[in-house]
Amino acid sequence: MESLNVFIYCRISENSKRDLLDCQEKELQRLANLVNLNVVAVVKEVSNGKNFSSRGIQSLxxxxxxxxxxxxxxxxxxxxxxxxxxxxxxxxxxxxxGVAIMVLEEIKSFISISK
Known part of the structure; x- marks a missing residue:
């Protein structure tokens, strides 16, 4: 079976909390690897999340x-x-x-069901 292609999107609202971007990415990458998903892009950005005008959302x-x-x-x-x-x-x-959005908890549930 061919691996599914994944876009990882990480966002925080304050520049002072940039380390949380790395935490989000690390956990999402780890889970993607566990279920053999092919990560094709990762976006990490600081944005207020109030609209679709950010560079990361446009890339997505x-x-x-x-x-x-x-x-x-x-x-x-x-x-x-x-x-x-x-x-x-x-x-x-x-x-x-035909693109699904999956959040961390859904992925964890999928992994626990698959075991």
Whole structure:
């Protein structure tokens, strides 16, 4: 079976907490490796998460539209955007192109079920 392509997206809201970007990436990379997912891109950015104008979200949307990824891996949905309606809109956009959004807890559940 061919490995699924993954885009890891990490975001924090304050520059003073940049070390949390590394923590998010490290955990998501670890879990992706456990289930043999192919990480094709990682974005780590400082942004308020209030809209889709950040460079990281624009990069994510490009990968989705170009059908370069199968899954967006994110620590939790508030790392993408902080408003529920914007998250739902982003999820619809991803669904349109057949891309799933998976958060950390979903991946952990999948791994525990697979064992």
């Amino acid at each position: 949307k490009h990968y989705v539209q170009a059908k370069k990824i199968d899954i967006v891996l994110v620590y939790d949905n508030t790392r993408l955007v902080i408003f529920d309606d914007l998250y739902d809109e982003l999820k619809l956009f991803c669904n349109k192109y």
